[in-house]
Amino acid sequence: MTVIAKTDQCTLLWRRVLAQVALHIEQCAAHPARTVVLVPYAQLMPWAHRYWGMAHPDGFAPRFETTRNWARQLAAFVPQGDDLAGDVARDTLTARLLLDKAGLSAQRDVLATPLQEAAAQLAPAVAAVPPSQREAWGEQARALLPPADEGSALRFEAVVARIALEWVLASRHATDVLFEPGVARSIDALVLLPGFQPDALAQALQAHWGGKASSLALWTGSPDKPAAGHGRVALHAAQDAEDEAQRAAACVLAHLAAGRIPVALAANDRALTRRIGAHLASAGVAVRDENGWTLSTTRAAARLMAALTACAWDATTDAVLDWLKHVPRADAALLARLERALRKSAMASWGHVARHDWASVPDVALVVAQVQDWRDSLRAARALPQWLQALRTLLVDTGQWTVLEEDAAGARVLSALRLQAGQEAELDGWGDGAGRRMTLAEFTRWANEVLEADRYVPAQMGDAPVVVLPMPQLLARPFAALVLPGCDEKRLQAAPEPAGEWTQAQREAWGLPTRASAEMAQRAAWQHALQTPAVDVLWRTGDEGGEPLLASPLVLALHLDGAAQGGADSRTQRTVDAAPTERPQPQGDRLPVQRLSSTAYSDLRHCPYRFFALRQLGLQEADELAADVDKRDFGNWLHAVLQHFHEALLAHPVQSPPERVARMDAAAQAVTREQRLGEGDFLPFAAGWPQVRDGYLRWLAQHEQTGARFRQAELRTTQPLGSLELVGTLDRVDAVDAVDTVPAVAAQGEPATLVIDYKTENDTVTRKRIQSGAEDTQLAFYAALLSHDTLRAAYVNVGERGETQMHEQEDVVHLRDLLVEGIQHDFERIAAGDPLPALGEGMVCEYCAARGLCRKDFWK
Numbered sequence: 001m002t003v004i005a006k007t008d009q010c011t012l013l014w015r016r017v018l019a020q021v022a023l024h025i026e027q028c029a030a031h032p033a034r035t036v037v038l039v040p041y042a043q044l045m046p047w048a049h050r051y052w053g054m055a056h057p058d059g060f061a062p063r064f065e066t067t068r069n070w071a072r073q074l075a076a077f078v079p080q081g082d083d084l085a086g087d088v089a090r091d092t093l094t095a096r097l098l099l100d101k102a103g104l105s106a107q108r109d110v111l112a113t114p115l116q117e118a119a120a121q122l123a124p125a126v127a128a129v130p131p132s133q134r135e136a137w138g139e140q141a142r143a144l145l146p147p148a149d150e151g152s153a154l155r156f157e158a159v160v161a162r163i164a165l166e167w168v169l170a171s172r173h174a175t176d177v178l179f180e181p182g183v184a185r186s187i188d189a190l191v192l193l194p195g196f197q198p199d200a201l202a203q204a205l206q207a208h209w210g211g212k213a214s215s216l217a218l219w220t221g222s223p224d225k226p227a228a229g230h231g232r233v234a235l236h237a238a239q240d241a242e243d244e245a246q247r248a249a250a251c252v253l254a255h256l257a258a259g260r261i262p263v264a265l266a267a268n269d270r271a272l273t274r275r276i277g278a279h280l281a282s283a284g285v286a287v288r289d290e291n292g293w294t295l296s297t298t299r300a301a302a303r304l305m306a307a308l309t310a311c312a313w314d315a316t317t318d319a320v321l322d323w324l325k326h327v328p329r330a331d332a333a334l335l336a337r338l339e340r341a342l343r344k345s346a347m348a349s350w351g352h353v354a355r356h357d358w359a360s361v362p363d364v365a366l367v368v369a370q371v372q373d374w375r376d377s378l379r380a381a382r383a384l385p386q387w388l389q390a391l392r393t394l395l396v397d398t399g400q401w402t403v404l405e406e407d408a409a410g411a412r413v414l415s416a417l418r419l420q421a422g423q424e425a426e427l428d429g430w431g432d433g434a435g436r437r438m439t440l441a442e443f444t445r446w447a448n449e450v451l452e453a454d455r456y457v458p459a460q461m462g463d464a465p466v467v468v469l470p471m472p473q474l475l476a477r478p479f480a481a482l483v484l485p486g487c488d489e490k491r492l493q494a495a496p497e498p499a500g501e502w503t504q505a506q507r508e509a510w511g512l513p514t515r516a517s518a519e520m521a522q523r524a525a526w527q528h529a530l531q532t533p534a535v536d537v538l539w540r541t542g543d544e545g546g547e548p549l550l551a552s553p554l555v556l557a558l559h560l561d562g563a564a565q566g567g568a569d570s571r572t573q574r575t576v577d578a579a580p581t582e583r584p585q586p587q588g589d590r591l592p593v594q595r596l597s598s599t600a601y602s603d604l605r606h607c608p609y610r611f612f613a614l615r616q617l618g619l620q621e622a623d624e625l626a627a628d629v630d631k632r633d634f635g636n637w638l639h640a641v642l643q644h645f646h647e648a649l650l651a652h653p654v655q656s657p658p659e660r661v662a663r664m665d666a667a668a669q670a671v672t673r674e675q676r677l678g679e680g681d682f683l684p685f686a687a688g689w690p691q692v693r694d695g696y697l698r699w700l701a702q703h704e705q706t707g708a709r710f711r712q713a714e715l716r717t718t719q720p721l722g723s724l725e726l727v728g729t730l731d732r733v734d735a736v737d738a739v740d741t742v743p744a745v746a747a748q749g750e751p752a753t754l755v756i757d758y759k760t761e762n763d764t765v766t767r768k769r770i771q772s773g774a775e776d777t778q779l780a781f782y783a784a785l786l787s788h789d790t791l792r793a794a795y796v797n798v799g800e801r802g803e804t805q806m807h808e809q810e811d812v813v814h815l816r817d818l819l820v821e822g823i824q825h826d827f828e829r830i831a832a833g834d835p836l837p838a839l840g841e842g843m844v845c846e847y848c849a850a851r852g853l854c855r856k857d858f859w860k
Contacts, residue, residue: 009531010478014051017216017476021062021191022055024214030188035062038202040195040218041473042066043290062191067175067201074183077174081431084119084171088453089418091116092446093384093433098163100436104156109442111160113449118164121500125510127173128200130208138169144506157501175201179208193218196472196521196528200511218476219528233530234567235559236538237551244540245272246571248485249279251536254570256285256465260480260534266471267291268486273468276485280466288464290473292457300410301451303400304417308391308444311378313351317342317625320350320371328399334367343623350375352676374398384434385427387443392419409456416454417447472525474532482532488539492552495519526554536567580860584609584853585835591616592831595718595725596823598781604826605777607840613850621849633677634685635760638692638798639731640671642758643713646732650710657697664693688800695802703806707737708754717785722824728785732756736792755782755793756806763805766797770807774818779809783816 025035039048048064063070071077079085082094095115099108129137145165148158177183190213192202206213236251238244248265255263267273270293277287295301303326309315310323321339324330341364347353354372358365377394395401404410414420418427427434438446467479474482486492498513507514529535537558539551550556558564586609593600593615604611613619644667654660668689672682715730735751757778759766769776779793794808809815830836838854845851 010476013218013476015055017193017218018052018055020216024191025062025189028189028212032060032062034186034188035191036070036187037062037064037191037193038067038070039064039193040199040475042069043473044476047477067178071175071177075177078429079172080429082167082170084123084168086123086174088116089416089450090430091119092449093430097433097436098167102159102163104159107156109445111156115160115164118160118500119167121512122164122168122510123173125200125512126168127175128204128511130179130204131176134169141165141510144509178205184209188212191216195475196524197513198517219524221524221527233535233537233558233564235555235564236536236567238538238540240540240542241272241275241544244485244538245275245279247569248276248483248538249283250569250571251483252280252466253283253285255481255534261465262479263466264474264477264479264482264532265466265468266474266482266484266529267468268471268484269491272486277468285466286464287466287468289458289468291468291470292455294452295412295416295454295456296448296451298409298413298456300404300407300413304404304413305448305451307394307400308440308447311375312440312444313379315350317347317350317353324371326400328403331367334363338364338367343625346623346625348625378440381437381439383437385424387438388417388419388424408459412456413451416450471529472521474529479532481534482529483536484529485538487537487552487555488549489552490549492554494522494553496522523554537564581855581858583838583859585837586612587833588612588616588830588836589833593724595727597727598778601781601823602777606844607838607848608836609838609854610840610848610850612836613853619850631760637671637675637677638760639758640675641667644671646710646713660697661693664697691802692798692800695804696798699804699806708734711735719785719787721820724823724827726781726785728782730755730782730785731758753786753788753791755779755786755791756796757782759795759797760800761797763797763799763803766795766807769795770809774815777819779812780815780819783812784820789813
């Protein structure tokens with residue numbers, strides 16, 4: 001049990017309230033043991049017992065309960081048939097069944113969640129009506145619902161509201177037992193201690209029990225009156241979420257160092273609270289979180305959902321690999337080989353992986369086959385009990401079951417999904433909803449909804465000096481200090497919007513929370529929180545997206561009233577000496593390069609360190625499996641289309657423009673199929689294809705009039721150069737006959753060779769390549785791959801707007817000779833041990849894979 005803080009205010013509150021409880025017991029001539037005191041939330045029960053024991057050390061004590069806990073002790077609630085159970089795992093199935101019965105099967109997946117949520121919002125209001133009066137209450141409630149006209153724009157909303165109301169009215173509720181006559185005969189007196197939010201059930205019980213019941217206020221303040229804390233109230237404006245988390249953690253540590261224990265940490269923002277908890281854990285501070293966090297955010301839930309996602313028929317390769325990396329029985333070495341193969345072949349869809357012929361790599365083939373066996377076990381549609389059995393079998397076969405069972409959050413995941421041994425019997429009472437056949441997508445959606453609705457509360461540490469709890473649950477709790485993070489205009493609204501799409505008239509008639517009641521409850525909780533002896537209020541002035549934020553109106557009012565002062569930043573400042581990184585200057589003489597491509601030599605020219613890292617060390621970025629189709633993909637596709645087109649044209653020449661257009665389109669379709677490009681992914685480039693095609697064919701006709709003839713495409717060639725071997729693939733090689741003034745014929749009378757490299761970049765960039773002369777090495781390098789003494793080289797820029805132009809490099813033979821001399825000189829220096837410094841500048845560094853290795857941003 002948390003140590004009671006020395007706060008006179010909380011002690012006086014309990015003394016006052018418990019004295020009133022004792023007076024009511026006396027006035028009713030009741031026995032304390034036959035008296036029930038209802039507190040607003042379960043965490044107050046032990047405190048009420050403790051303070052009663054301090055005030056009345058001898059004799060009997062009343063029973064301190066919540067309404068749910070009291071009802072649970074009186075009778076176990078077992079929902080029957082289509083009852084609203086208050087359990088999302090069951091209720092979401094019942095909601096789908098009710099929609100089917102209402103003829104809304106086509107909208108079932110869209111309306112099921114709103115229906116379940118609407119029923120859950122109505123349930124407290126209906127449960128507050130004595131069972132004998134519900135029929136009359138229901139008639140009045142139906143009159144407030146809009147008609148569900150067939151042509152109405154809000155037809156589905158109206159249908160959901162009507163089904164939700166009928167569902168809740170037809171259901172039995174766990175607290176119905178509190179209205180039974182036998183309960184009233186067994187209890188002499190009832191005392192209600194309401195919280196900040198009005199409780200319709202507590203009010204109904206008070207009316208039902210008459211003079212035997214009394215309602216006593218735990219907090220007697222007014223939400224309209226400015227509060228002045230008994231201690232200090234400090235305001236802290238942080239820059240962003242991380243700054244706010246650090247300052248909040250520092251405030252907690254400062255309170256602990258000053259002996260103010262226990263410290264309450266209000267959970268206004270769960271993500272922020274997790275950050276603060278991480279900082280406190282790194283400082284060795286124990287934290288007790290009373291409400292926990294959403295179960296779906298745990299690592300255990302993510303592992304289980306990864307398995308379901310990977311078994312979908314349209315699963316991506318990324319999703320399957322992500323799952324396999326959490327499978328204990330997957331061989332890590334084989335999995336790494338499989339991943340390398342998949343990234344190399346850029347298979348984004350697992351369906352392509354399963355259909356691919358892996359005969360050349362038998363070990364990878366075995367892994368793919370095993371994964372397919374696991375995935376096939378969850379393929380067929382079936383009812384929920386069979387789905388749970390199949391999922392349990394999959395988890396056992398993959399070794400995930402043991403991992404989940406040994407983890408506290410994992411055990412909670414298995415229990416929430418009814419996967420534990422013996423829980424299958426529970427499904428027998430779930431009615432027809434559990435027997436309906438579901439596809440894997442529906443079962444996955446059901447599992448996700450269950451995990452989203454459930455919570456994981458870690459094992460409690462009773463003596464933890466820091467307690468995480470919602471702000472309203474500070475009521476009547478003895479805390480020595482309070483840290484209130486997340487007090488900005490988004491996370492701490494003065495008038496929160498109540499849940500649901502109900503109208504104001506419906507809310508008032510049915511006793512649902514209204515905006516006014518929510519505002520009153522929020523302000524009351526805020527005023528009470530500020531009564532804590534020491535309070536730190538924190539908010540951020542900017543959100544993650546750079547959006548500026550104001551403090552909450554509650555904070556602004558506090559500041560204007562002069563009830564608070566600016567808080568000091570209590571983080572410990574550290575002086576860190578600057579440690580700039582030396583510019584790397586490795587030597588590559590021990591890593592000789594045998595084969596040199598144009599791209600590799602370009603790396604050396606742009607930045608010697610990049611050449612060292614990528615070419616000599618062989619470090620490479622991992623290719624994305626599911627990357628969007630980009631300009632590079634279009635360029636590769638266009639290269640393949642032109643190769644396909646020209647090779648077919650060489651084999652079967654045609655001159656008619658319509659026939660050439662048809663040939664180009666056929667080549668485009670064939671390459672698209674070969675590269676497994678989806679129509680949707682390739683749509684932006686496919687839309688501009690007619691312009692590209694027509695522009696290229698116009699240029700080709702003009703090019704052929706100069707005496708040029710296609711000879712080869714994608715020619716792979718090598719050329720020895722000392723200890724090196726120059727390697728490369730030429731996009732296209734043409735033979736050019738002499739036409740008029742074009743000196744294209746060699747001395748022996750043979751046609752000249754024209755090397756062509758396709759470009760899909762902006763034409764201005766291509767022109768700059770030509771103008772740079774010896775600085776551009778690509779055409780000169782390609783020329784070096786051929787032994788011809790007389791040749792030409794040019795870039796052909798295939799524009800997306802229908803303009804194809806050729807830019808020829810003049811005197812390419814001379815540039816080739818200079819390049820060869822430069823290659824020999826550069827590699828002689830590397831062999832001699834000259835350093836390879838990082839010299840890249842501008843765009844060379846912007847898109848460099850070695851940027852993280854050279855640490856350019858941290859140089860002296």
